[in-house]
Amino acid sequence: MDKNKILRNLEKIVGKDFVSNKPEDLYIYSQDPGASLSRPTDFVIMPKTVEELQNIVKLANAEKIPLVPMGGGLTLSGLVIPVKGGIVVDMKRMNKIIEINEYSKYALIEAGVTTGQLLSYLNESYPNLQPPVPDAPPSATVAGNVLIHGSGYLSQKYGDHGAMINGLEVVLPNGDICKLGSCSISPFWFARGPIPDLIGLFISSFGTMGIISKVSIQLFDKPKFREVVFGLLKDPKDIPNILLKITETGLAEDVILGMQDKPDWMKGYVFVIAYVTGESQEEIDSHIKTFKRVYRKANARYMKTPDRIRNVYLEKPIFAAAAADYRKGGGFEYVGANMPLEKIPEAYKRGAEISKKYRIVPTLGSRLIGGTHNIVMFFSYSFNRADTKDMENARNALHETNKLALELGGIPWKAELAGQQLILEKMDPNYKKLFNSIRNTLDPNRIMNPGNWEVNQ
Amino acid sequence: MGGESIITLSEKQDWRDIVHRCFRCGYCKFTLEYSDFNCPSYKKYQFETYSTGGRLWLIYGIISGEIQWNEGIANVIYACPTCGNCTENCRFEKFNDFLVDIIEVARAEAVKNGFCPEKQKALLKRTENTEYYNPYGEKNSDNTELKKKYNLPGKAEWVYFIGCTSNYRQQNLRDATLRFLKKAKIDFTLIDEHCCCSPIIRTGQIKPVNDFINYNVAQIKNAGATKIITSCAGCYRTIKKDWLKFGADYDFEVFHTVELVKQLLDEDRLKIKSEYKNTVTYHDPCHLGRHVGMYEIPREVHNKIPGIKLVEMRRNRENAWCCGAGGGVKIGYPEWSVEVSQERLIEAKETGASVISSICPFCRTNLSDANEKYNMGFEVIDLIEFLDQLDIEIN
Numbered sequence A: 001m002d003k004n005k006i007l008r009n010l011e012k013i014v015g016k017d018f019v020s021n022k023p024e025d026l027y028i029y030s031q032d033p034g035a036s037l038s039r040p041t042d043f044v045i046m047p048k049t050v051e052e053l054q055n056i057v058k059l060a061n062a063e064k065i066p067l068v069p070m071g072g073g074l075t076l077s078g079l080v081i082p083v084k085g086g087i088v089v090d091m092k093r094m095n096k097i098i099e100i101n102e103y104s105k106y107a108l109i110e111a112g113v114t115t116g117q118l119l120s121y122l123n124e125s126y127p128n129l130q131p132p133v134p135d136a137p138p139s140a141t142v143a144g145n146v147l148i149h150g151s152g153y154l155s156q157k158y159g160d161h162g163a164m165i166n167g168l169e170v171v172l173p174n175g176d177i178c179k180l181g182s183c184s185i186s187p188f189w190f191a192r193g194p195i196p197d198l199i200g201l202f203i204s205s206f207g208t209m210g211i212i213s214k215v216s217i218q219l220f221d222k223p224k225f226r227e228v229v230f231g232l233l234k235d236p237k238d239i240p241n242i243l244l245k246i247t248e249t250g251l252a253e254d255v256i257l258g259m260q261d262k263p264d265w266m267k268g269y270v271f272v273i274a275y276v277t278g279e280s281q282e283e284i285d286s287h288i289k290t291f292k293r294v295y296r297k298a299n300a301r302y303m304k305t306p307d308r309i310r311n312v313y314l315e316k317p318i319f320a321a322a323a324a325d326y327r328k329g330g331g332f333e334y335v336g337a338n339m340p341l342e343k344i345p346e347a348y349k350r351g352a353e354i355s356k357k358y359r360i361v362p363t364l365g366s367r368l369i370g371g372t373h374n375i376v377m378f379f380s381y382s383f384n385r386a387d388t389k390d391m392e393n394a395r396n397a398l399h400e401t402n403k404l405a406l407e408l409g410g411i412p413w414k415a416e417l418a419g420q421q422l423i424l425e426k427m428d429p430n431y432k433k434l435f436n437s438i439r440n441t442l443d444p445n446r447i448m449n450p451g452n453w454e455v456n457q
Numbered sequence B: 001m002g003g004e005s006i007i008t009l010s011e012k013q014d015w016r017d018i019v020h021r022c023f024r025c026g027y028c029k030f031t032l033e034y035s036d037f038n039c040p041s042y043k044k045y046q047f048e049t050y051s052t053g054g055r056l057w058l059i060y061g062i063i064s065g066e067i068q069w070n071e072g073i074a075n076v077i078y079a080c081p082t083c084g085n086c087t088e089n090c091r092f093e094k095f096n097d098f099l100v101d102i103i104e105v106a107r108a109e110a111v112k113n114g115f116c117p118e119k120q121k122a123l124l125k126r127t128e129n130t131e132y133y134n135p136y137g138e139k140n141s142d143n144t145e146l147k148k149k150y151n152l153p154g155k156a157e158w159v160y161f162i163g164c165t166s167n168y169r170q171q172n173l174r175d176a177t178l179r180f181l182k183k184a185k186i187d188f189t190l191i192d193e194h195c196c197c198s199p200i201i202r203t204g205q206i207k208p209v210n211d212f213i214n215y216n217v218a219q220i221k222n223a224g225a226t227k228i229i230t231s232c233a234g235c236y237r238t239i240k241k242d243w244l245k246f247g248a249d250y251d252f253e254v255f256h257t258v259e260l261v262k263q264l265l266d267e268d269r270l271k272i273k274s275e276y277k278n279t280v281t282y283h284d285p286c287h288l289g290r291h292v293g294m295y296e297i298p299r300e301v302h303n304k305i306p307g308i309k310l311v312e313m314r315r316n317r318e319n320a321w322c323c324g325a326g327g328g329v330k331i332g333y334p335e336w337s338v339e340v341s342q343e344r345l346i347e348a349k350e351t352g353a354s355v356i357s358s359i360c361p362f363c364r365t366n367l368s369d370a371n372e373k374y375n376m377g378f379e380v381i382d383l384i385e386f387l388d389q390l391d392i393e394i395n
């Protein structure tokens, strides 16, 4: 690869200021905040328009250089660190909020719009609407999140964020621009079908199918009142029962569970954190009463919450990074596994055992996705970034946890390279064959985030 | 970076022990409610490298030996006006307080390793020059003439520490302050002051800092003063925080002129008799706002001026957008620096104000430069200057 020539050509596309192969930039884009080791990057580029993006893809395809699309780079699992070198395409200059449709309730945005930007824009200009955003830091992009089956405080009620995609504009590996969803037929980006649904191909494929330039996502009515109702459960075995009882009421917006040994007062309990919403305080009070009853019947104790803790949980999105970085070592990564409800008690028990084996304070949690259809289970490992052994220890714990999730019938979410391979080992061979043949058709030169979802034939 | 630490962040905290705690999560890029990117450096360059997180990771990379100093890294470390938005918005307690300090210490390390950019070097060269003792390269004024002109005593309760920007670039502001102090019958004098060291500390060129501080402290003590007053946000922050950090031995109180004005108003000793019929928006200087938390006093003073309509910019107080002049950016990146001020003026335009006020000569200079360059049509003024235009009575 003639790097100078490529740099000059990339500069022609985006201008000198927005492409770099300077060592300081490559150093930063060769790593992410998770436990993965750094891997070399050749260039970083920041397109502003879809035409620029298209020209980058065409150039990479002609030169057979890998492209790695990046939003906030916050998955923690190294998904935006190139595996085979190449160009990291940092999407954050494509940051236009193009349309908010108050009738069909969607936001049409460019792929670099951050969750913080959309949230604040809606708060300011459309205070009755709320976006589906994760509890990730605000510099995560909406696109990066929905494209990995992200989830958040609206997911118990409305499903995972991938399911909330109405439409995509994609630059395919050959440079074609393709619209998917109702927008391929209509000026309204209001729905995904009813046409053959190809949007799924781009979700959790980690940039291997093309680069998304625009996304339409559903928006939701914002409740006037929201309250958090805490319950304490002694035995993880009771988790399925209490979750079924909670979802039966149809009253919960979000339901999260947490079991952690630190701080000390949390040890020995599973915390049930359910959110209720309503149009009035009376409605909220009545929901709280219902929940107290549900908790009682399900072997749980209602916990009156000090304002200090209540306020932390009422912030939307929650400042999750504080709890995650409880060791104050600047690092944490988690296995987020999608699990069937019946396996959650075992996941808690064995997850805690893995933590202890690796001398990491057990920090486990979960969130319901669409009632009890799916539970995301978090096995979180905090580490000290300044200690390479500690990082390696975290990687080993993560790997063992991925194996556990698969053994229990779950699937690791946004899995890092080693986790992807574990998933592929278990996958139906014909699924793999189909996936690979679609990929080869779309991307015969294998320029799109190669190394990810690599099916060994 | 090895070697001994030049500055410990506090008694117990060495910066090298905490720099790796940056998670690169990016809260520091935003305003509090995420309405905009509020880190001028990230907003300009847009690569992650130029966010606070990028800077801290580079600094950690150097400490851990993964990367070595080069001009590019030094450029990243210097392309930051030390506005403190990161300190305000990073959510990690007992770490966020030190972000600007860490950037400044890294600059000191860049200097030590021979990577201080040329333009910033000029600051030190001029400041150290015994003809100047100021970063502007102006012949040092020992202020004897001013003392004569204003009939100031040799010893007094207060010293007005003029600061280099007011003394050599914003003399109108200096003279307005002198007139105000006289009208207020403050028992004050001037000293032969050398630079407070703000520009050289901010750019990591700290070698002569102790000598400068000792000289200034000795001058102040010789003047018999127990109180220092300054009209410059940069001097205020530096005297109040940095001099102590560098081990200065002083027990005088430090005031910004706006605090004195507020006190006189509160005590009913200052009466403003004429009106100032303008719509004014106040720009929070970073050194007075985020760096020391003074937000309300200047607003209260503005609001006491009869006829004034004080309006707020979208980003104000803790969320204020920096003017872009600080941290050596004005000298190191003159064009970008003025662009940052332009963004502030565009925001000021949205308020309908015709006047933008501040209480920092450095902000005033940069906002005026942008005002002129981009034909924005504002009157850029320091609070003390419009008090000077009004009919006031102080007893």
Ligand SMILES: Cc1cc2nc3c(=O)[nH]c(=O)nc-3n(C[C@H](O)[C@H](O)[C@H](O)COP(=O)(O)OP(=O)(O)OC[C@H]3O[C@@H](n4cnc5c(N)ncnc54)[C@H](O)[C@@H]3O)c2cc1C
Pocket: A068, A069, A070, A071, A072, A073, A074, A075, A076, A079, A080, A091, A111, A134, A135, A136, A137, A139, A140, A141, A142, A143, A144, A145, A146, A147, A148, A149, A150, A151, A152, A205, A206, A207, A210, A211, A212, A213, A320, A321, A324, A449
């Ligand atoms: C403290 C913390 C809390 C978190 N909490 C949650 C949570 O509650 N819910 C949740 O879902 N996640 C959570 N996450 C995980 C993650 O941060 C988020 O899912 C985040 O939104 C991912 O977005 P991103 O922009 O950072 O994506 P990135 O990491 O930049 O990208 C994710 C993947 O999508 C690909 N990609 C990105 N942009 C494009 C594009 N334009 N076209 C094609 N492919 C693209 C990338 O190549 C990568 O494979 C959390 C993370 C942290 C650090």
Ligand code: SF4
Pocket: B021, B022, B023, B024, B025, B026, B027, B028, B029, B052, B053, B056, B086, B089, B090, B091, B092, B099
């Ligand atoms: S400085 Fe603080 S807010 Fe910014 S990236 Fe680092 S940890 Fe996050």
Ligand code: SF4
Pocket: B028, B038, B039, B040, B041, B042, B051, B052, B055, B079, B080, B081, B082, B083, B084, B085, B086, B087, B100
């Ligand atoms: S001080 Fe200001 S410009 Fe510098 S890194 Fe922090 S937020 Fe950015």
